[in-house]
Amino acid sequence: MTALKNDRFLRALLKQPVDVTPVWMMRQAGRYLPEYRATRAKAGDFVSLMKNPELACEVTLQPLDRYPQIDAAILFSDILTIPDAMGQGLYFETGEGPRFRKQVSSLADIEALPIPDPGQDLGYVMDAVRTIRRELNGRAPLIGFSGSPWTLATYMVEGGSSKDFRKSKAMLYNDPEAMHALLDKLAQSVTSYLNGQILAGAQAVQIFDSWGGSLSDAAYGEFSLAYMKKIVDGLIREHEGRRVPVILFTKGGGLWLESMADVGAEALGLDWTCNIGSARSRVGSKVALQGNMDPAVLYSSPAAIHAEVARILAAYGHGAGHVFNLGHGITPEVDPENAKAFFEAVHELSAQYHR
16 A cells, blocks of 8 residues: 555545645546647547556646646546446537437336446456556555436436426426335445445545435435435545545535535535535535636636636635635636646645645
8 A cells, every 4th residue: 555645635534634735626537638639539438548557647637747736546437437326328419528328218127227336346346446556656645436326317317418407307207106116226236336435445435416406405305405415424534544534515506515524424525606605604514625717718828727717716725625716617628828828827836825
């Protein structure tokens, strides 16, 4: 077991003192980097890249090689690995994003779904985690992740991405028994999948509830948050002699921070619609906070990026418990030099808040 040379990300999630605010970026391994595009071309397509542990490791490490300020690596994978392992047939349509060859539309469909075995059905992910941990050699912690049950369910019922979640919400309201059966099966699958990642070497895990914010207040608690709590309750929380922090991220979840903070995760991710200072006053005694710059700021100038980083740091204020991130993933057209300005600004400007 290699000692961590940089553990400020894990320390911040546990609200322990750090020298500067740690920073990483959702989708930091991705299409904005020319080296990523070259590796993807070598793999042939996204799914082939994701399912090749050596190449998944290569693209996971590319941003850390380019930007030495990054304080955590995140496994290169996709949230839809679990539905794919359930036999839904994941593929990517150019210009349309992820699609499934099969859709879930009835209780009978749901009852026929298997719960994937992490080592067998998702072994390529576990192999990637082990490979990345070995190649990181302690330079930074590795984050594992999964989609939330509600988010995965929407893709499985809709057959892909959706703007209005018409089929998913129709099932939720017309046949709540079926939707609960699907979400329960997905919660079991996510729990075993994340535990597999932890045992393979992930040192923190994040649950991406990308579409929780599409739900009503009552539906969010019943159909999204309750299942994330079930996952958190079932996760391995100590491994390799240290705590394995859990981050919950609901895009559009600013209304529900108090309820989210009660689930038992160490940290909550914030999108850019929240004021991080207000969020800290609401829940900061219970959890660390991760976020929350608007990714579109990265299309502006380095000076504007610097100013926005300064504003968010000042809004959070002094002390530990903040991991700097975007409020969602970096987008493909961003200039890599602007990402560099972002990372540099966080470390440069945050030291004053930790003296």
